[in-house]
Amino acid sequence: xxxxxxxxxxxxxxxxxxxxxxxxxxxxxxxxxxxxxxxxxxxxxxxxxxxxxxxxxxxxxxxxxxxxxxxxxxxxxxxxxxxxxxxxxxxxxxxxxxxxxxxxxxxxxxxxxxxxxxxxxxxxxxxxxxxxxxxxxxxxxxxxxxxxxxxxxxxxxxxxxxxxxxxxxxxxxxxxxxxxxxxxxxxxxxxxxxxxxxxxxxxxxxxxxxxxxxxxxxxxxxxxxxxxxxxxxxxxxxxxxxxxxxxxxxxxxxxxxxx
Numbered sequence: 001x002x003x004x005x006x007x008x009x010x011x012x013x014x015x016x017x018x019x020x021x022x023x024x025x026x027x028x029x030x031x032x033x034x035x036x037x038x039x040x041x042x043x044x045x046x047x048x049x050x051x052x053x054x055x056x057x058x059x060x061x062x063x064x065x066x067x068x069x070x071x072x073x074x075x076x077x078x079x080x081x082x083x084x085x086x087x088x089x090x091x092x093x094x095x096x097x098x099x100x101x102x103x104x105x106x107x108x109x110x111x112x113x114x115x116x117x118x119x120x121x122x123x124x125x126x127x128x129x130x131x132x133x134x135x136x137x138x139x140x141x142x143x144x145x146x147x148x149x150x151x152x153x154x155x156x157x158x159x160x161x162x163x164x165x166x167x168x169x170x171x172x173x174x175x176x177x178x179x180x181x182x183x184x185x186x187x188x189x190x191x192x193x194x195x196x197x198x199x200x201x202x203x204x205x206x207x208x209x210x211x212x213x214x215x216x217x218x219x220x221x222x223x224x225x226x227x228x229x230x231x232x233x234x235x236x237x238x239x240x241x242x243x244x245x246x247x248x249x250x251x252x253x254x255x256x257x258x259x
Contacts, residue, residue: 018043019051023072026061031069089211089220090122092253097222100246101126104239106226108246109135110211111147112219116163118148121220128230140200143167143181144174146208149194150221153185154210160185173198193244194221195236198228205231207240209247214255222247 018041025032025040032040038048052070055061059075090110097108105128111118117139142148142163152160167176175181188194193209200206206225210218224243225231231239251257 015051018047019055022048022051022055023060023076026070026072031064031071033069037070089250089254093122093211093222093250094124096246096250097122097124100124100222100224100242103242104224106224106231106239109147109223109225111140111151111208111221111223113142113151114139116142116165118142118145118151118221120147126226128226141168141170143176144170144196144200145223146194146196146206146225147221147223149181149185149188149196150208150210150223151218152181153188153194154218170200171198171202173202175199193240195240203228205236207231207236207243209240209244210251211247212251212254212256216256219254222250 021041022037025037029036034045034049034052037052038045041048052061056063056070056073059073061070062073063070089112093110097110101108101124105126107126108124109120110122111120113119118141120135120138120140123134123136140148142152152163155163164178164181167178167181168174169176175184184194193207195205195207197205204225205228206223208221208223211220211222213219222243224239
């Protein structure tokens with residue numbers, strides 16, 4: 001006897017596959033009617049209509065007025081724009097991250113806010129980093145990392161409140177109360193950078209600084225990380241101005257402060 005959950009999952013995957021094929025059909029043809037789409041997918045017209053209607057609801061396709069046909073919608077531009085913006089930041093950041101990694105010997109990362117976590121966009125390992133963990137594409141908690149604290153620090157109070165849910169402990173040094181985290185975020189805003197020592201992992205220290213766009217919004221963070229034994233307080237004080245300078249330079253390249 002078939003497992004209902006497995007059957008439902010298979011149907012869901014099939015629907016996603018068909019929806020993606022519809023986008024490909026419209027990308028090739030420019031415009032297509034439901035009848036043509038159904039024929040291309042080899043499905044009943046009602047099935048094709050439901051799929052198209054769902055895509056239309058999300059702005060991924062739109063109906064051509066008076067012609068009964070569909071074309072790709074502006075919602076795809078929004079998604080593509082978000083991806084393009086991230087790629088632009090990574091491309092602009094890469095030479096600066098390489099310079100910083102070379103000058104300090106440590107690993108440099110670029111991260112952005114993604115839902116209720118931080119998403120690593122890029123990483124450059126310095127000469128002192130032996131087989132560093134590759135964080136690119138991974139999500140990390142906001143409250144236990146220097147990148148996360150920077151991304152939280154400049155959020156509007158309402159957005160910050162929505163993101164601050166449960167604060168799990170990863171080590172004995174992790175901040176686990178909202179009042180304590182809010183106080184630290186005030187410090188981050190005042191000094192212009194964040195530090196996390198042994199908060200995500202024992203033995204890992206990281207410093208992060210904000211990267212701004214042309215409007216002054218903090219769109220990502222640049223961080224420098226390495227073993228705590230190699231980044232004691234004196235060394236952190238030494239490399240932090242270098243990190244802040246690199247993050248500010250990236251911000252200027254993205255239009256911040258340019259008149």
